[in-house]
Amino acid sequence: MTEEREDGAETDGRDVHRPVMIPQVLEALNVQPDCWYVDATLGQGGHSRAILEAGGSVVAIDRDPKAIEKAREDLLPLYGDRLLLVGMNHAGMGEFLAGTGLVVSGVVLDSGWSMPQASEGGAGLSFEGEGALDMRMDPLLRTTALDLLENSSPEEMAAIFSNYGDEPLAMGIARALAQARSRGRLPRTPKELAAFVSGVYYRKGYRRSRRHPATRVFMALRIVVNGEIDSLVNGVSGVRPVLVSGGRLAVLTFHSREDREIKHLFRSWVREGWGRLLQSKPVLPGKAEIQENPRSRSAKLRVYIAT
Ligand SMILES: C[S@@+](CC[C@H](N)C(=O)[O-])C[C@H]1O[C@@H](n2cnc3c(N)ncnc32)[C@H](O)[C@@H]1O
Structure with a gap:
């Protein structure tokens, strides 16, 4: 049976995570060969792979060691030194990226959890889970x-x-x-x-x-x-100063509270004169994608462009 989750995953036992709004994200980032992009939520690697296939290089971040391990096996052999895998909370990615000295042309952040995480009984996210009611993404929490x-x-x-x-x-x-x-x-x-x-x-x-x-x-x-709103806001705020002029920051959210935070943050940056919005309203998934992947139904993509 298929169970549908508001933020996420459609759980049918297959552990497949379908990336959301790939064409819109690629267009939003305006991916150029040989430029560096940051995927702040690597997950199963859907967005990273799309950027790499378009010729970009990727710093891929995830706080879940399993996501990093999977990308080490699946993506690293294919893309070599165009892919840098980093296991960390993206709340601190601005400082980390500044330390690398990389010129960052774009960042994508796809909030929430991936399908395998949602279907794992261990974290206590599955409605059928009989383990502890835990839900911590990071055992140190x-x-x-x-x-x-x-x-x-x-x-x-x-x-x-x-x-x-x-x-x-x-x-x-x-x-x-x-x-x-x-x-x-x-x-x-x-x-x-x-x-x-x-x-x-x-x-x-x-x-x-x-x-x-x-x-x-x-x-x-x-x-x-998991302190997800704080991580989102800190991560997005921290990465703005490392974006190159013309660099783009694309944030996908699945929940009204998260979208509100991003909307206000981006608008405050525009008021401060740091950049502009790609468009004032969020970009939404098309009907065909929603039909094929119900997870995408509540997705909102907001894009900021640094000046
Ligand atoms: C919705 S999934 C991303 C899916 C991915 N875009 C794809 O196409 O497969 C979100 C991922 O972000 C990670 N994540 C969530 N919050 C995070 C945080 N604060 N720091 C780093 N990674 C985080 C989760 O572990 C999960 O793997």
């Missing part, structure tokens, strides 16, 4: 999703679900969780949490839809556990 549910007030939980998941039943779910917690029945695995949220939906009279009822709650917890 201290707070797990379960810690958040154990230690947040109903209001704090509701704010998480609403602000980071646009969850319409945020308060109802938060209150139900707090009640379950007081009876010692807090869901402790992804599977239990998914069933718990579904239960709240069904009690409120909602019936089956294409999207799993727990999609938004899972996304919100994942974003908070």
